[in-house]
Amino acid sequence: MELTDFIQVSDLRSLNKTIRRLGYDSIEGVEKGIPVLTVTIGRTLFMATIHNQCLKLMYMLRSTHNPGDFAFSNNWNMHNFMGTVIPLTNGYAMKHETLVSTGIVAGNLHDTLTNFAQSVEKFVHEWASLSE
Amino acid sequence: MERASMNNSGIASAVGFGGGYFHVVKVFGLTRLLTVEEIVKFNTETQLFNLTPHGESPIGILKAHISARYGVEPRALISLLANSEDALAKVVSMIGANALKAI
Numbered sequence: 122m123e124l125t126d127f128i129q130v131s132d133l134r135s136l137n138k139t140i141r142r143l144g145y146d147s148i149e150g151v152e153k154g155i156p157v158l159t160v161t162i163g164r165t166l167f168m169a170t171i172h173n174q175c176l177k178l179m180y181m182l183r184s185t186h187n188p189g190d191f192a193f194s195n196n197w198n199m200h201n202f203m204g205t206v207i208p209l210t211n212g213y214a215m216k217h218e219t220l221v222s223t224g225i226v227a228g229n230l231h232d233t234l235t236n237f238a239q240s241v242e243k244f245v246h247e248w249a250s251l252s253e
Numbered sequence: 254m255e256r257a258s259m260n261n262s263g264i265a266s267a268v269g270f271g272g273g274y275f276h277v278v279k280v281f282g283l284t285r286l287l288t289v290e291e292i293v294k295f296n297t298e299t300q301l302f303n304l305t306p307h308g309e310s311p312i313g314i315l316k317a318h319i320s321a322r323y324g325v326e327p328r329a330l331i332s333l334l335a336n337s338e339d340a341l342a343k344v345v346s347m348i349g350a351n352a353l354k355a356i
Contacts, residue, residue: 125323174332175300191289198296198305202274202318205303207296218300219319220329220336228323232273236320 124228130221133158133171140169143231162238169234174222178233180204180241182248183212193251203240215244263355264341268334275321275330277302277337282356283311283348291347301333302340312356315340 122142130136133156140147146161158169167180189208197206204215217237264281287306295304305314
């Protein structure tokens with residue numbers, strides 16, 4: 122597949138196929154009754170779903186000791202392009218959505234996945250330095 | 254009604270391209286601070302756009318960043334802009350039009 126190819130990823134199966142053709146590992150599964158893909162890029166694992174015409178990427182950082190910090194989340198959301206952080210009672214959720222209902226250019230999908238994985242890694246690193 | 258209120262409230266909108274991303278940003282002045290619940294609820298429920306509070310003379314920032322090194326398809330761009338209007342309407346209905354003020 123060329124990075125300039127315009128592709129349709131209308132359902133999870135075609136998304137799975139496309140992610141694999143882009144060279145990343147992707148496994149179909151179910152999370153709380155919803156079909157999801159688990160995407161692996163380097164050491165980072167995150168979930169991908171197709172929801173309301175969007176490709177939704179989601180990473181959960183669960184901390185057994187501390188609830189997610191609101192100020193930390195706001196600061197992240199202000200200064201970063203990839204991944205909206207939401208504080209939870211037991212950690213954080215980080216999500217990013219991209220419209221795919223009209224199709225997407227393969228290179229942009231590749232960048233979205235790679236940039237999200239990098240963003241997750243950066244977030245975990247910042248969270249770890251804060252928790253030390 | 255809410256859209257009319259928005260038009261009178263001096264909301265600044267910007268679209269741009271930089272760093273491989275297409276950016277859509279809306280900035281609005283507020284008469285009060287946004288609450289934790291409002292921000293968490295909005296960011297949990299809303300697709301594409303996130304809401305961030307800023308400053309003591311408070312403003313709200315609504316933004317989306319889309320990977321676009323390989324171009325943006327016109328229909329996708331129009332959908333994104335339509336979504337930005339919907340996201341703003343959602344903020345206004347959540348916080349009340351009287352919580353907005355001109356920047």
